[in-house]
Amino acid sequence: MEDLLGPLVNTDEATKKKSRKRSILIACAGFLLILFVSIPFVFYHAINMTTNTWLFAFGITILVWFCLWLSVHFGLDQHTRSIDPHFLILPAMCSSLLICLYIYIAPELRVLVLAGWFAVLLFGAGLLGFKQAFLLSSFTACCYLATVALLINKGRGLSLEYEFWLLMPQLTFWCYGATVLERLKRHRSENIRLRLQLREMALFDALTGLANRRMADLFLTEALQQNDGQLFYVAMVDIDGFKDINDDYGHAVGDDLLIDIANIIKQQLSHHDFCARLGGDEFVVILKKTNAAGANTALNNIRKAFNRHISQHNICAQAQVSLSIGVTVSEANATKSLLLKRADEQLYKAKQAGKNQLSACLSD
Numbered sequence: 001m002e003d004l005l006g007p008l009v010n011t012d013e014a015t016k017k018k019s020r021k022r023s024i025l026i027a028c029a030g031f032l033l034i035l036f037v038s039i040p041f042v043f044y045h046a047i048n049m050t051t052n053t054w055l056f057a058f059g060i061t062i063l064v065w066f067c068l069w070l071s072v073h074f075g076l077d078q079h080t081r082s083i084d085p086h087f088l089i090l091p092a093m094c095s096s097l098l099i100c101l102y103i104y105i106a107p108e109l110r111v112l113v114l115a116g117w118f119a120v121l122l123f124g125a126g127l128l129g130f131k132q133a134f135l136l137s138s139f140t141a142c143c144y145l146a147t148v149a150l151l152i153n154k155g156r157g158l159s160l161e162y163e164f165w166l167l168m169p170q171l172t173f174w175c176y177g178a179t180v181l182e183r184l185k186r187h188r189s190e191n192i193r194l195r196l197q198l199r200e201m202a203l204f205d206a207l208t209g210l211a212n213r214r215m216a217d218l219f220l221t222e223a224l225q226q227n228d229g230q231l232f233y234v235a236m237v238d239i240d241g242f243k244d245i246n247d248d249y250g251h252a253v254g255d256d257l258l259i260d261i262a263n264i265i266k267q268q269l270s271h272h273d274f275c276a277r278l279g280g281d282e283f284v285v286i287l288k289k290t291n292a293a294g295a296n297t298a299l300n301n302i303r304k305a306f307n308r309h310i311s312q313h314n315i316c317a318q319a320q321v322s323l324s325i326g327v328t329v330s331e332a333n334a335t336k337s338l339l340l341k342r343a344d345e346q347l348y349k350a351k352q353a354g355k356n357q358l359s360a361c362l363s364d
Protein backbone atom coordinates (compact mmCIF):
# COMPACT_ATOMS: atom_id res chain seq x y z
CA MET A 1 0.00 0.00 0.00
CA GLU A 2 2.94 2.29 0.75
CA ASP A 3 4.02 1.90 -2.90
CA LEU A 4 0.77 3.48 -3.99
CA LEU A 5 1.13 6.39 -1.64
CA GLY A 6 4.81 7.19 -2.06
CA PRO A 7 6.57 9.14 0.70
CA LEU A 8 5.89 12.84 1.04
CA VAL A 9 8.61 13.30 3.61
CA ASN A 10 11.62 11.11 4.10
CA THR A 11 11.73 9.81 7.65
CA ASP A 12 14.20 6.96 7.28
CA GLU A 13 16.96 7.32 9.93
CA ALA A 14 19.67 5.57 7.86
CA THR A 15 19.01 7.93 4.94
CA LYS A 16 19.19 10.93 7.27
CA LYS A 17 22.53 9.74 8.66
CA LYS A 18 23.86 9.26 5.16
CA SER A 19 22.77 12.74 4.10
CA ARG A 20 24.32 14.28 7.26
CA LYS A 21 27.64 12.61 6.51
CA ARG A 22 27.42 13.82 2.92
CA SER A 23 26.65 17.38 4.07
CA ILE A 24 29.67 17.32 6.37
CA LEU A 25 31.92 16.14 3.53
CA ILE A 26 30.51 18.81 1.20
CA ALA A 27 31.02 21.53 3.85
CA CYS A 28 34.60 20.32 4.44
CA ALA A 29 35.22 20.43 0.67
CA GLY A 30 33.87 24.03 0.65
CA PHE A 31 36.31 25.09 3.37
CA LEU A 32 39.23 23.38 1.64
CA LEU A 33 38.23 25.17 -1.56
CA ILE A 34 38.51 28.52 0.27
CA LEU A 35 42.04 27.52 1.32
CA PHE A 36 43.04 26.36 -2.15
CA VAL A 37 41.72 29.58 -3.70
CA SER A 38 44.03 31.46 -1.34
CA ILE A 39 47.17 29.65 -2.69
CA PRO A 40 47.85 32.03 -5.64
CA PHE A 41 47.34 35.04 -3.31
CA VAL A 42 49.86 33.55 -0.90
CA PHE A 43 52.21 32.79 -3.77
CA TYR A 44 52.11 36.37 -5.07
CA HIS A 45 52.32 37.74 -1.52
CA ALA A 46 48.92 39.39 -1.84
CA ILE A 47 48.12 37.69 1.46
CA ASN A 48 50.56 37.91 4.28
CA MET A 49 50.68 34.19 5.11
CA THR A 50 53.51 31.64 5.28
CA THR A 51 53.25 28.11 3.92
CA ASN A 52 53.38 26.74 7.48
CA THR A 53 50.42 28.89 8.52
CA TRP A 54 48.52 27.72 5.45
CA LEU A 55 49.28 24.08 6.30
CA PHE A 56 48.19 24.73 9.89
CA ALA A 57 44.82 26.09 8.68
CA PHE A 58 44.50 23.11 6.31
CA GLY A 59 45.22 20.61 9.12
CA ILE A 60 42.79 22.24 11.57
CA THR A 61 40.06 22.29 8.91
CA ILE A 62 40.48 18.58 8.15
CA LEU A 63 40.58 17.76 11.88
CA VAL A 64 37.41 19.71 12.71
CA TRP A 65 35.35 18.18 9.91
CA PHE A 66 36.74 14.71 10.57
CA CYS A 67 35.61 14.97 14.23
CA LEU A 68 32.14 16.09 13.09
CA TRP A 69 31.98 13.22 10.60
CA LEU A 70 32.97 10.75 13.34
CA SER A 71 30.33 12.10 15.71
CA VAL A 72 27.64 11.39 13.07
CA HIS A 73 29.21 8.03 12.22
CA PHE A 74 29.06 6.88 15.85
CA GLY A 75 25.62 8.41 16.40
CA LEU A 76 26.76 11.04 18.95
CA ASP A 77 24.60 13.60 17.14
CA GLN A 78 21.55 11.72 18.53
CA HIS A 79 22.25 13.25 21.96
CA THR A 80 21.65 16.79 20.69
CA ARG A 81 18.56 15.76 18.70
CA SER A 82 16.12 17.68 20.90
CA ILE A 83 17.80 21.05 20.32
CA ASP A 84 19.42 20.36 16.95
CA PRO A 85 17.37 17.73 15.02
CA HIS A 86 19.22 18.32 11.73
CA PHE A 87 22.69 18.44 13.33
CA LEU A 88 23.36 21.91 11.96
CA ILE A 89 24.14 24.04 15.01
CA LEU A 90 27.41 22.36 16.04
CA PRO A 91 28.84 22.24 12.48
CA ALA A 92 27.79 25.88 11.99
CA MET A 93 29.52 26.94 15.23
CA CYS A 94 32.67 25.04 14.20
CA SER A 95 32.47 26.76 10.80
CA SER A 96 32.23 30.20 12.49
CA LEU A 97 35.38 29.40 14.48
CA LEU A 98 37.19 28.18 11.36
CA ILE A 99 36.16 31.34 9.51
CA CYS A 100 37.59 33.42 12.36
CA LEU A 101 40.81 31.38 12.22
CA TYR A 102 41.11 32.16 8.48
CA ILE A 103 40.44 35.84 9.20
CA TYR A 104 43.09 35.80 11.92
CA ILE A 105 45.60 34.28 9.49
CA ALA A 106 44.66 36.49 6.53
CA PRO A 107 42.78 39.63 7.74
CA GLU A 108 42.96 41.04 4.19
CA LEU A 109 40.16 38.64 3.21
CA ARG A 110 37.90 39.33 6.16
CA VAL A 111 35.12 41.25 4.36
CA LEU A 112 34.82 38.64 1.64
CA VAL A 113 34.94 35.64 3.98
CA LEU A 114 32.52 37.17 6.46
CA ALA A 115 29.99 38.18 3.78
CA GLY A 116 30.18 34.67 2.29
CA TRP A 117 29.62 33.05 5.67
CA PHE A 118 26.63 35.27 6.48
CA ALA A 119 25.11 34.29 3.14
CA VAL A 120 25.50 30.61 4.08
CA LEU A 121 23.96 31.27 7.52
CA LEU A 122 20.91 32.71 5.79
CA PHE A 123 19.97 29.21 4.66
CA GLY A 124 20.22 28.14 8.29
CA ALA A 125 17.17 30.28 8.96
CA GLY A 126 15.18 28.13 6.53
CA LEU A 127 16.27 24.93 8.26
CA LEU A 128 16.70 25.93 11.91
CA GLY A 129 14.18 28.71 12.30
CA PHE A 130 14.89 32.39 12.80
CA LYS A 131 15.74 32.29 16.53
CA GLN A 132 18.47 29.67 16.37
CA ALA A 133 19.91 31.05 13.15
CA PHE A 134 19.99 34.54 14.69
CA LEU A 135 21.90 33.18 17.70
CA LEU A 136 24.36 31.56 15.32
CA SER A 137 24.89 34.80 13.42
CA SER A 138 25.37 36.69 16.69
CA PHE A 139 27.88 34.00 17.75
CA THR A 140 29.75 34.53 14.46
CA ALA A 141 29.69 38.33 14.93
CA CYS A 142 31.09 38.01 18.49
CA CYS A 143 33.81 35.58 17.33
CA TYR A 144 34.65 37.98 14.52
CA LEU A 145 34.98 40.97 16.88
CA ALA A 146 37.10 38.85 19.26
CA THR A 147 39.37 37.90 16.34
CA VAL A 148 39.73 41.55 15.35
CA ALA A 149 40.53 42.43 19.00
CA LEU A 150 43.25 39.74 18.99
CA LEU A 151 44.65 41.15 15.74
CA ILE A 152 44.67 44.69 17.20
CA ASN A 153 46.42 43.31 20.25
CA LYS A 154 49.01 41.78 17.93
CA GLY A 155 49.69 45.22 16.49
CA ARG A 156 47.76 44.91 13.20
CA GLY A 157 46.44 48.32 12.19
CA LEU A 158 42.70 47.59 12.56
CA SER A 159 39.99 49.57 14.29
CA LEU A 160 37.38 47.74 16.35
CA GLU A 161 34.90 50.55 15.73
CA TYR A 162 35.31 50.31 11.96
CA GLU A 163 34.85 46.52 12.07
CA PHE A 164 31.73 46.95 14.19
CA TRP A 165 30.17 49.24 11.58
CA LEU A 166 31.24 46.76 8.89
CA LEU A 167 29.28 44.05 10.65
CA MET A 168 26.08 46.03 11.18
CA PRO A 169 24.81 46.22 7.57
CA GLN A 170 25.58 42.54 7.12
CA LEU A 171 23.58 41.64 10.22
CA THR A 172 20.69 43.89 9.13
CA PHE A 173 20.58 42.32 5.68
CA TRP A 174 20.83 38.91 7.29
CA CYS A 175 17.85 39.59 9.60
CA TYR A 176 15.68 40.64 6.69
CA GLY A 177 16.64 37.64 4.52
CA ALA A 178 16.27 35.20 7.42
CA THR A 179 12.75 36.45 8.22
CA VAL A 180 11.68 35.86 4.61
CA LEU A 181 13.29 32.40 4.48
CA GLU A 182 11.77 31.32 7.76
CA ARG A 183 8.33 32.35 6.56
CA LEU A 184 8.85 30.36 3.37
CA LYS A 185 9.82 27.36 5.46
CA ARG A 186 6.66 27.71 7.57
CA HIS A 187 4.57 27.82 4.39
CA ARG A 188 6.29 24.70 3.12
CA SER A 189 5.63 22.75 6.35
CA GLU A 190 2.01 23.86 6.30
CA ASN A 191 1.78 22.75 2.67
CA ILE A 192 3.14 19.29 3.49
CA ARG A 193 0.74 18.99 6.43
CA LEU A 194 -2.22 19.93 4.25
CA ARG A 195 -1.16 17.53 1.50
CA LEU A 196 -0.91 14.69 4.04
CA GLN A 197 -4.31 15.59 5.45
CA LEU A 198 -5.83 15.78 1.99
CA ARG A 199 -4.35 12.42 1.02
CA GLU A 200 -5.64 10.92 4.26
CA MET A 201 -9.12 12.24 3.56
CA ALA A 202 -9.08 11.18 -0.09
CA LEU A 203 -7.80 7.63 0.34
CA PHE A 204 -8.70 6.45 3.83
CA ASP A 205 -11.90 5.75 5.69
CA ALA A 206 -12.33 8.19 8.57
CA LEU A 207 -14.08 5.72 10.90
CA THR A 208 -11.96 2.57 10.61
CA GLY A 209 -8.70 4.00 9.29
CA LEU A 210 -8.75 1.39 6.51
CA ALA A 211 -8.27 2.32 2.87
CA ASN A 212 -11.46 3.54 1.20
CA ARG A 213 -13.12 2.70 -2.11
CA ARG A 214 -10.88 5.08 -4.08
CA MET A 215 -7.76 3.47 -2.67
CA ALA A 216 -9.18 -0.01 -3.33
CA ASP A 217 -9.70 1.06 -6.91
CA LEU A 218 -6.06 2.14 -7.21
CA PHE A 219 -4.82 -1.07 -5.60
CA LEU A 220 -6.88 -3.28 -7.91
CA THR A 221 -5.78 -1.32 -10.98
CA GLU A 222 -2.15 -1.76 -9.95
CA ALA A 223 -2.60 -5.45 -9.15
CA LEU A 224 -4.14 -6.05 -12.58
CA GLN A 225 -1.44 -4.02 -14.35
CA GLN A 226 1.41 -5.88 -12.66
CA ASN A 227 0.64 -8.84 -14.86
CA ASP A 228 3.32 -11.03 -13.23
CA GLY A 229 1.33 -14.21 -13.89
CA GLN A 230 0.42 -14.52 -10.21
CA LEU A 231 -3.24 -14.96 -9.39
CA PHE A 232 -4.78 -12.92 -6.63
CA TYR A 233 -8.07 -13.24 -4.77
CA VAL A 234 -10.75 -10.60 -4.34
CA ALA A 235 -13.19 -11.05 -1.48
CA MET A 236 -16.26 -9.09 -0.38
CA VAL A 237 -16.90 -9.17 3.34
CA ASP A 238 -20.24 -8.04 4.75
CA ILE A 239 -21.64 -8.03 8.29
CA ASP A 240 -24.84 -10.03 8.63
CA GLY A 241 -27.72 -8.25 10.32
CA PHE A 242 -25.86 -4.98 10.72
CA LYS A 243 -29.00 -2.92 10.19
CA ASP A 244 -30.61 -4.60 13.24
CA ILE A 245 -27.59 -3.68 15.37
CA ASN A 246 -27.92 -0.06 14.38
CA ASP A 247 -31.64 -0.16 15.01
CA ASP A 248 -31.52 -2.07 18.32
CA TYR A 249 -28.28 -0.83 19.90
CA GLY A 250 -27.72 2.53 18.24
CA HIS A 251 -25.27 3.84 15.64
CA ALA A 252 -22.41 4.24 18.15
CA VAL A 253 -22.41 0.47 18.79
CA GLY A 254 -22.60 -0.11 15.04
CA ASP A 255 -19.58 2.17 14.55
CA ASP A 256 -17.61 0.28 17.22
CA LEU A 257 -18.39 -2.97 15.49
CA LEU A 258 -17.11 -1.60 12.18
CA ILE A 259 -13.86 -0.57 13.89
CA ASP A 260 -13.57 -4.06 15.47
CA ILE A 261 -14.04 -5.84 12.16
CA ALA A 262 -11.48 -3.56 10.50
CA ASN A 263 -8.92 -4.47 13.19
CA ILE A 264 -9.72 -8.17 12.94
CA ILE A 265 -9.28 -8.17 9.16
CA LYS A 266 -5.95 -6.29 9.47
CA GLN A 267 -4.68 -8.79 12.06
CA GLN A 268 -5.44 -11.76 9.82
CA LEU A 269 -3.73 -10.42 6.69
CA SER A 270 -0.10 -10.54 5.62
CA HIS A 271 1.76 -7.47 4.37
CA HIS A 272 1.15 -8.48 0.71
CA ASP A 273 -2.60 -8.28 1.24
CA PHE A 274 -4.93 -5.34 1.18
CA CYS A 275 -8.25 -4.44 2.71
CA ALA A 276 -10.57 -1.48 2.36
CA ARG A 277 -13.97 -0.39 3.56
CA LEU A 278 -16.12 0.13 0.48
CA GLY A 279 -18.90 1.78 2.49
CA GLY A 280 -21.55 0.84 5.07
CA ASP A 281 -20.76 -2.64 6.43
CA GLU A 282 -19.01 -3.83 3.27
CA PHE A 283 -15.28 -4.49 3.02
CA VAL A 284 -13.05 -5.72 0.24
CA VAL A 285 -10.04 -7.96 0.89
CA ILE A 286 -7.39 -8.66 -1.75
CA LEU A 287 -5.09 -11.58 -1.10
CA LYS A 288 -1.81 -11.89 -2.99
CA LYS A 289 0.98 -14.46 -3.08
CA THR A 290 -1.29 -17.32 -2.04
CA ASN A 291 -3.30 -20.13 -3.63
CA ALA A 292 -6.99 -21.09 -3.45
CA ALA A 293 -6.54 -23.12 -0.26
CA GLY A 294 -4.54 -20.31 1.37
CA ALA A 295 -7.16 -17.71 0.40
CA ASN A 296 -9.95 -19.95 1.76
CA THR A 297 -8.14 -20.42 5.05
CA ALA A 298 -7.30 -16.71 5.45
CA LEU A 299 -10.88 -15.62 4.79
CA ASN A 300 -12.41 -18.29 7.02
CA ASN A 301 -9.95 -17.21 9.73
CA ILE A 302 -11.34 -13.68 9.47
CA ARG A 303 -14.87 -15.00 9.83
CA LYS A 304 -14.00 -17.24 12.79
CA ALA A 305 -11.96 -14.51 14.52
CA PHE A 306 -14.95 -12.18 14.19
CA ASN A 307 -17.32 -14.78 15.66
CA ARG A 308 -14.87 -15.40 18.53
CA HIS A 309 -14.63 -11.68 19.17
CA ILE A 310 -18.43 -11.34 19.28
CA SER A 311 -18.92 -14.22 21.71
CA GLN A 312 -15.91 -13.38 23.92
CA HIS A 313 -16.99 -9.78 24.42
CA ASN A 314 -20.68 -10.60 24.46
CA ILE A 315 -21.34 -7.96 21.81
CA CYS A 316 -24.96 -7.38 20.86
CA ALA A 317 -25.98 -10.60 22.64
CA GLN A 318 -29.60 -10.39 21.45
CA ALA A 319 -28.65 -10.05 17.79
CA GLN A 320 -27.30 -12.54 15.30
CA VAL A 321 -24.02 -10.97 14.16
CA SER A 322 -21.67 -12.77 11.80
CA LEU A 323 -19.77 -12.31 8.56
CA SER A 324 -20.60 -13.44 5.05
CA ILE A 325 -17.80 -13.55 2.51
CA GLY A 326 -17.74 -14.01 -1.23
CA VAL A 327 -14.45 -14.55 -3.02
CA THR A 328 -13.29 -14.84 -6.60
CA VAL A 329 -9.95 -15.18 -8.31
CA SER A 330 -8.24 -12.97 -10.87
CA GLU A 331 -7.74 -14.56 -14.25
CA ALA A 332 -6.50 -13.57 -17.68
CA ASN A 333 -8.29 -10.48 -19.05
CA ALA A 334 -10.15 -9.92 -15.78
CA THR A 335 -11.20 -6.34 -15.21
CA LYS A 336 -11.75 -4.45 -12.01
CA SER A 337 -15.50 -4.28 -12.35
CA LEU A 338 -15.74 -7.95 -13.38
CA LEU A 339 -13.76 -9.09 -10.31
CA LEU A 340 -15.84 -6.95 -7.96
CA LYS A 341 -19.07 -8.14 -9.60
CA ARG A 342 -18.08 -11.82 -9.26
CA ALA A 343 -17.03 -11.38 -5.62
CA ASP A 344 -20.34 -9.61 -4.99
CA GLU A 345 -22.25 -12.49 -6.62
CA GLN A 346 -20.45 -14.95 -4.32
CA LEU A 347 -21.30 -12.77 -1.32
CA TYR A 348 -24.94 -12.85 -2.38
CA LYS A 349 -24.73 -16.66 -2.58
CA ALA A 350 -23.27 -16.83 0.93
CA LYS A 351 -26.13 -14.68 2.23
CA GLN A 352 -28.71 -16.79 0.38
CA ALA A 353 -27.20 -19.98 1.78
CA GLY A 354 -27.83 -18.84 5.34
CA LYS A 355 -25.09 -16.24 6.09
CA ASN A 356 -22.02 -16.70 8.36
CA GLN A 357 -20.14 -18.51 5.60
CA LEU A 358 -17.73 -18.24 2.71
CA SER A 359 -18.79 -18.73 -0.87
CA ALA A 360 -16.02 -19.14 -3.40
CA CYS A 361 -15.62 -19.16 -7.14
CA LEU A 362 -11.97 -20.18 -7.43
CA SER A 363 -11.21 -21.68 -10.78
CA ASP A 364 -7.40 -22.17 -10.45
Ligand SMILES: Nc1nc2c(ncn2[C@@H]2O[C@H](COP(=O)(O)OP(=O)(O)OP(=O)(O)O)[C@@H](O)[C@H]2O)c(=O)[nH]1
Pocket residue numbers: 207238239240241242243244246250251252253254255258279280281351
Ligand atom coordinates in the same frame (compact mmCIF):
# COMPACT_ATOMS: atom_id res chain seq x y z
N1 LIG B 1 -23.19 2.59 12.47
C1 LIG B 1 -23.05 2.80 11.18
N2 LIG B 1 -23.95 2.32 10.31
C2 LIG B 1 -23.77 2.50 8.98
C3 LIG B 1 -22.68 3.20 8.49
N3 LIG B 1 -22.76 3.23 7.12
C4 LIG B 1 -23.88 2.56 6.80
N4 LIG B 1 -24.50 2.11 7.92
C5 LIG B 1 -25.73 1.30 8.04
O1 LIG B 1 -25.37 -0.02 7.71
C6 LIG B 1 -26.56 -0.71 7.37
C7 LIG B 1 -26.27 -1.64 6.23
O2 LIG B 1 -27.29 -2.49 6.16
P1 LIG B 1 -27.41 -3.69 5.16
O3 LIG B 1 -26.08 -4.27 4.83
O4 LIG B 1 -28.23 -3.24 4.01
O5 LIG B 1 -28.26 -4.65 6.02
P2 LIG B 1 -27.87 -5.85 6.92
O6 LIG B 1 -28.72 -5.78 8.12
O7 LIG B 1 -26.41 -5.99 7.14
O8 LIG B 1 -28.40 -6.98 5.96
P3 LIG B 1 -27.62 -8.19 5.38
O9 LIG B 1 -26.33 -7.66 4.80
O10 LIG B 1 -28.52 -8.74 4.35
O11 LIG B 1 -27.38 -9.09 6.52
C8 LIG B 1 -27.61 0.36 7.08
O12 LIG B 1 -28.58 0.37 8.09
C9 LIG B 1 -26.83 1.68 7.10
O13 LIG B 1 -27.59 2.73 7.62
C10 LIG B 1 -21.72 3.74 9.42
O14 LIG B 1 -20.74 4.37 9.09
N5 LIG B 1 -21.96 3.50 10.75
